[in-house]
Amino acid sequence: MHSPIAHETAHPDASAHPDVSSHPVDPARSDHPTDHARPEHPAHHLVPAGSTLPGLVGNTPVLRVSHPLTPPGRGFWAKLEGFNPGGIKDRPGLHMVERARARSELRPGCRIVESTSGTLGLGLALAGTVHGHPVTLVTDPGLEPSMTRLLAAHGATVDTVPEPDPAGGWQQARRDRVAELLAEHPGSWCPDQYGNPDNVAAYTPLALELAAQVGHIDVLVCSVGTGGHSAGISRVLRQLYPGLRLVGVDTVGSTIFGQPARPRLMRGLGSSIYPRNVAYGNFSEVHWVSPAESVWACRQLATSHYATGGWSVGAVALVAGWLARTLPRDARIVAVFPDGPQRYLETVYDDTYCARHGLLEGPPAADPDTLDSPDEKEVSRWTRCATVRDPLHDDTAPRGLRSPLPEGEAR
CATH class of the missing domain: 3.40.50.1100 (Rossmann fold)
Incomplete structure (x- = not known):
């Protein structure tokens, strides 16, 4: 796979900022948690003089994530959307x-x-x-x-x-x-x-930021809720990198990719309806992740890389780490982290809450289970499927798995 040099910068115009390094970084060797693609003082470019409120949104940094989610010497780039005032949305x-x-x-x-x-x-x-x-x-x-x-x-x-x-x-x-x-x-x-x-179109700037920050991208990993950012980013990046693979990350109990709706603990990804913005044809595969697996990944990120987030961040990091372990070493993988950890201090980072919901079970399995089709069985742990269909237009799916609104406390 083609793997050109990425610049260690969070801003498309790094030359305009004297404290932003313009020296190239070899991502295959950038396995140290502090070896990241943002300037030492992000406020210098995130909040320029005379900025308006809309000017605070965008140009978020990227961070190289490696051990312990991947072996040393391997890793992926994380787009830190928690640097926006409220997050990716x-x-x-x-x-x-x-x-x-x-x-x-x-x-x-x-x-x-x-x-x-x-x-x-x-x-x-x-x-x-x-x-x-x-x-x-x-x-x-x-x-x-x-x-x-x-x-x-x-x-x-x-x-x-x-x-x-x-x-x-x-x-x-x-x-x-x-x-x-x-x-x-x-x-x-x-x-x-x-x-x-317009939800989809809003992510064109994010895609262009990634292209400027990381260069060639082989795999894009996105959580899926409304379908907006996975559709919007992949649409633009596919024009730049036609071989791009899009990997979707959903939660167990979500109907989006053809599983039955069930009560869901995780917020921010998943759905009990079928959002029209989900671009099913863009996905190469989908992974379902459970709350306990997401919590483990969130906490690993927090202790090893300092940058972490909520349910979606943990689920995406788990999948991106697996891809970095299993794909060729030179594969350029980018994961979108939608938010930061602040709103999850009462849930993901609260031991009492996690213990009450059985979320402190230890590390997840090293590899996901695999389904041949999304309706093969109902999943309850980390599972992947390389067959992606639109459930509303898939006549092969059993009726019980096609209903978007079954009984239950799905959110």
Whole structure:
């Protein structure tokens, strides 16, 4: 595989910043946790003089991740989207609002209403502040209390649904409440993150940042929830690197790739509905990861690389580490880390919470289980499948695995 030199920089214009190294880095030899692709003082370029709020979003650094998730001398590049003010969904939050305003779908001063498990809520709160819109975010009791307080602190109204829908669980209950609120507030607007093409388009800058930071990319590893960032980034990178492989990371209990919906502990990835933005044809394979396996990876990252995050970060790191161990040494692997650890101090990094939910079981297996087709069996631990189908358009899937809204507490 082609493996050109990557520059040790988090900013596309490294030459403009005297404290950013312009010396090339050989990623095959960059296995030390401190050998990372960002300047010593990231504030010098992340918060330039005279910056506006939207200027704080983007140009996030990349970090070389290696041992103990991979053997020394092997590793992958992690795009640290937690360096955005609220995380990766600051990008679509701003972009969807700006495009809706440009089309006059969202009128000045009108309310934004959306369902969220947290991160998009922060992005929409940011967009509301920038453009002068009140924001109402519909969530459920599973949202961390700290995130509820943070959203409120940023000026959003948090509306919590009291109970799950009998058939569609919490996710459907939230969507039904959004419809009620739209009817109550004339002129209000819902971004519809699951089907809005602007959600996908918002990630074009992220893809271009990766191309400038890392150079040639062989494998892109993304968590999948709404499908926005996996579709948006891969669409652009495939034009630059036609042989790119996209590996999706989902949670057990999610319906996105054809498994049955079940109660889910992890937030930020997975779904109990079929988001229209998921670009099934772009994926080379999919991995399902359990909460305990994600917790282990999150904590390994925290102690060895300092940079870590939440459920999606742990799941993506686990899969990217396996790919770095099993693919040829010169394979250039990039993983997208959607957020940082702050909102997960009461869950992923809380020993009492993890013990109560059986999440401290020790290291996961060295390799995932393998399915020949996504409907072969219901998975409960780390499992991969190289056959990726759109469940809504797959006539070979059993009816029980095609229903997007089975009974249960799926979120």
